Amino acid sequence: MASLSLPRIFVSCLVSSFVFILTRRYWRLKGINGPLLAAFTDLWRARIQYFGPFVPTLLKLHEKYGAIVRIGPNTVSFSDPAYIGVVGSARGGFAKADSYGAMRGFVNGKSVGSIIDMQDEEKHRAIKRAVGNAFITKSMLDYQGDVDVVLDALLRNIRTHRLGSPFDLNDLMQLFQLDFLLKIAFGENSGHLDSDRDVSGMAKVLYKRIMHWYAWQPLPNLERFIFQNPLWSRFFVQPSKWARAGAMRVEARREQIKQGLVASEGPRDLLQKYLDASEKHPDIVRPEIISWLVNSTISAGADTTSGTLTTALYLLLKHPRVHAKLLRELCEARDAGRLSFPIRYAMVEHLPYLDAVIKEAMRLNAPLAVPLERVVPLQGCFLGDVYLPGRTVVACAPYVIHQNKECFGEDVAEFRPERYLEKKGADLLAMEKANLAFGLGSRICIGRHIADLEMKIVLPSLLMMFDFKLVNPDFDVPFDLGIFEMELNPITVTVSERVFHGK
Numbered sequence: 213m214a215s216l217s218l219p220r221i222f223v224s225c226l227v228s229s230f231v232f233i234l235t236r237r238y239w240r241l242k243g244i245n246g247p248l249l250a251a252f253t254d255l256w257r258a259r260i261q262y263f264g265p266f267v268p269t270l271l272k273l274h275e276k277y278g279a280i281v282r283i284g285p286n287t288v289s290f291s292d293p294a295y296i297g298v299v300g301s302a303r304g305g306f307a308k309a310d311s312y313g314a315m316r317g318f319v320n321g322k323s324v325g326s327i328i329d330m331q332d333e334e335k336h337r338a339i340k341r342a343v344g345n346a347f348i349t350k351s352m353l354d355y356q357g358d359v360d361v362v363l364d365a366l367l368r369n370i371r372t373h374r375l376g377s378p379f380d381l382n383d384l385m386q387l388f389q390l391d392f393l394l395k396i397a398f399g400e401n402s403g404h405l406d407s408d409r410d411v412s413g414m415a416k417v418l419y420k421r422i423m424h425w426y427a428w429q430p431l432p433n434l435e436r437f438i439f440q441n442p443l444w445s446r447f448f449v450q451p452s453k454w455a456r457a458g459a460m461r462v463e464a465r466r467e468q469i470k471q472g473l474v475a476s477e478g479p480r481d482l483l484q485k486y487l488d489a490s491e492k493h494p495d496i497v498r499p500e501i502i503s504w505l506v507n508s509t510i511s512a513g514a515d516t517t518s519g520t521l522t523t524a525l526y527l528l529l530k531h532p533r534v535h536a537k538l539l540r541e542l543c544e545a546r547d548a549g550r551l552s553f554p555i556r557y558a559m560v561e562h563l564p565y566l567d568a569v570i571k572e573a574m575r576l577n578a579p580l581a582v583p584l585e586r587v588v589p590l591q592g593c594f595l596g597d598v599y600l601p602g603r604t605v606v607a608c609a610p611y612v613i614h615q616n617k618e619c620f621g622e623d624v625a626e627f628r629p630e631r632y633l634e635k636k637g638a639d640l641l642a643m644e645k646a647n648l649a650f651g652l653g654s655r656i657c658i659g660r661h662i663a664d665l666e667m668k669i670v671l672p673s674l675l676m677m678f679d680f681k682l683v684n685p686d687f688d689v690p691f692d693l694g695i696f697e698m699e700l701n702p703i704t705v706t707v708s709e710r711v712f713h714g715k
């Protein structure tokens with residue numbers, strides 16, 4: 213018998229530990245189907261997310277393995293909208309997963325958070341209660357004047373710079389949205405549209421950060437170790453423009469308040485509403501939270517809204533039948549005296565076809581094209597009859613949920629807004645609940661009413677005043693990266709004044 217030498221013992225221990233770790237990893241969620249490699253390592257998913265879009269792969273996995281698929285040693289994805297209620301429930305205790313950390317920006321070498329990546333749900337609820345007034349439907353009229361001012365600048369921009377020559381639709385929408393956000397957040401006229409360029413330098417920066425998040429989502433610990441450490445961030449990471457811009461404005465406003473230059477009554481921009489909330493609830497809305505809120509407003513509201521407006525216009529141009537039907541609805545409202553320029557939110561808020569077109573555009577191209585990840589609370593949970601132990605990461609990709617045929621119909625791949633008008637009662641409610649374009653549950657987008665206000669005024673105004681045409685009408689934008697696909701596949705259009713206003 214060969215004697216047991218020290219190196220042999222060492223190698224045996226190493227191999228046994230390795231086998232033990234792999235077995236434990238595999239065992240954790242052993243009843244749940246998925247690619248074999250995914251049961252042992254997150255590198256399987258990381259490779260796909262790093263090199264290419266993940267959601268088409270995810271869709272195929274669900275077709276093959278069913279409604280719950282294991283996509284990592286500790287991560288499952290679900291495709292059945294019935295489980296959204298479990299994961300999104302306000303009292304369910306599902307916190308955001310570590311993967312959101314990769315969204316963080318940097319200022320002066322320090323990683324700066326936002327409320328989007330907050331994991332402490334209790335703290336998050338308290339902040340939302342303290343500043344929630346700024347975002348409720350009752351406050352929407354506060355923003356109508358800002359939409360008017362920025363929409364005027366948009367119309368001016370089109371008439372001055374765009375008529376006759378092809379341009380990237382998303383570029384224009386980004387300039388619009390930056391002007392709008394800086395107006396509602398800081399009361400500033402930032403002049404992106406009037407100067408027809410990205411004066412703040414913020415238009416493309418979010419794309420890079422979101423792509424970083426897409427790539428590193430499966431490996432949050434490694435991402436934190438490499439990118440969130442002080443050395444790396446001080447020497448190798450560019451400061452986030454929006455985080456720096458936000459920090460500078462907060463400081464400037466505090467100085468103005470100190471000097472008595474801010475009236476205690478009267479119209480409030482978002483920053484002032486946050487500062488007012490901080491004065492009322494100093495323990496909850498602490499100074500660093502103001503920066504988080506400001507960051508969130510700019511970073512979460514920019515590309516999402518501009519990308520959705522671009523998607524809706526693009527889909528209308530690709531589908532002349534839907535385009536004509538929407539114009540008919542708008543013109544009938546105008547002819548009946550229910551709609552005039554400048555458009556007020558009350559005139560368009562409940563136009564059924566406009567509402568359906570926007571929902572359908574967001575269904576087909578939800579802005580975020582990676583799974584939204586939550587952590588199962590310690591006591592574990594059931595998705596249907598599948599038990600998930602505490603700390604499992606559950607992921608739901610809007611792209612995947614939005615392709616559910618049982619919920620949305622056999623023609624899920626089509627752009628057909630009528631699906632929202634044909635269904636009634638429980639079926640309609642199920643479709644509404646399954647639309648994850650604004651996220652889910654307690655962490656649903658807090659800016660959704662503002663976005664609705666903007667989109668329902670901007671889209672009809674553009675459609676009734678201008679005639680847009682796609683330069684490459686036969687090209688189909690894949691939407692694999694959500695709205696960020698448009699950075700790779702620009703939607704080039706031409707525009708002319710509409711003579712007959714669509715009649």
Ligand code: HEM
Nearest residue numbers: 327328508512513516517520649650651655657658659663
């Ligand atoms: C069409 C436009 C918009 C879309 C599709 C959209 C989409 C989303 C989604 C999907 C989330 C949740 C992300 C997650 O769970 O991982 C979110 C969160 C958020 N959005 Fe929006 N958004 C839009 C416009 C806006 C606007 C205009 C603002 C601000 C004025 C805004 C502010 C926020 C904030 C602050 C959060 C974080 C909420 C939280 O964690 O509690 N969004 N948004």
